[in-house]
Amino acid sequence: MDIRTLCLGVLSRGDATGYEIKKAFEEGPFGHIHAASFGAIYPALGALSDEGMVLGTEQAQEKRPDKKVFSITAQGRAALDAALLAPPGDDKVRSDFLFILFFANHLPVAHLAGLIDRRIAWYRDTLARMETCGHCAERPGEVFVHGLGLTIYRTAAEYLSANRGRFLDQVSAANHLAAE
Amino acid sequence: MDIRTLCLGVLSRGDATGYEIKKAFEEGPFGHIHAASFGAIYPALGALSDEGMVLGTEQAQEKRPDKKVFSITAQGRAALDAALLAPPGDDKVRSDFLFILFFANHLPVAHLAGLIDRRIAWYRDTLARMETCGHCAERPGEVFVHGLGLTIYRTAAEYLSANRGRFLDQVSAANHLAAE
DNA sequence: AAAGTATATTCCAAATCTATATATGTCGCT
């Protein structure tokens, strides 16, 4: 899914600035669905504007930098709907956390314990935010995707909590064996 | 986590060609942990070779193209261990599937049903492969990460199966309301 | 009063991905 389609998706739910679109991919409704950076969003908005998919309106602000508010056009909505019909590619994941844990035998047990604890805390915080969010209680698609996210995060947090102790013991044992 | 570290990680488990490293990130042990492409792997191996982190040996093959088998050096192992100590960045996910489902109200119900069914089938196939894989029964880190992956995929497949019917009904209902 | 966070955009080098080219063998299908 290219960035231009992602921006159209955000704008289809309401007007937004580039900055707000970025936030939608961080903490907002698309928080754990798709990542996107400033360096990709702003050029994409420029291209979409040139193609008539969005309309950008500059707004001077008194106590803030000027901002450009973008709104999606009828043509943009049509392009979004067409892009949504294309068969989805495979999910792509990049998890430093899992890569590091994979090599647990390279690391001190205390370091591993810290990594796991911080990750469990992250899940708790994220779940707390997700459970009290309003933006996802309306359209069925949003509710469905949100529910899947909640379910996966709860399961992951439970797995880490339930297996933490045994895992750390096993790493200790393996390290002692290797040291002999 | 940069590609050079990812390559060192794969090579720390045994010698491999660039092609085999790619496979490790597709179906292999790093299958759903981290994505990486040819266009990144080959230049990374070249750089690692220049820096003395890996040793590349060219091997002529009778019935296949020549291949370069890389093996990690002591310096490479040290660099890997150092990189593993750095604090992990946030996980990055890119899911076309979730993005499309989010906009369920833009799509025909039959199309959504197909998307969900294909995704459930993908989970079943992937789980079957993961459950019978040998590479993950040894080191505690690999077992732990593999177990988390299995748990998450099982949960996701169950969520999709359990909520599929209700979701499609809700989309139908919402579409009928909107048509009035 | 300094430091940090938040709003807001832009640019750029470096990293990375996609797609393709090259070469060859095997497998199944018709």
Next chain:
DNA sequence: AGCGACATATATAGATTTGGAATATACTTT
């Protein structure tokens, strides 16, 4: 027997994307 599809193997050009820095200003915390 011939054809396409797929697997092995490397490499590169071109496009995209990332991640960081630069630029402003205002509010909040220390």
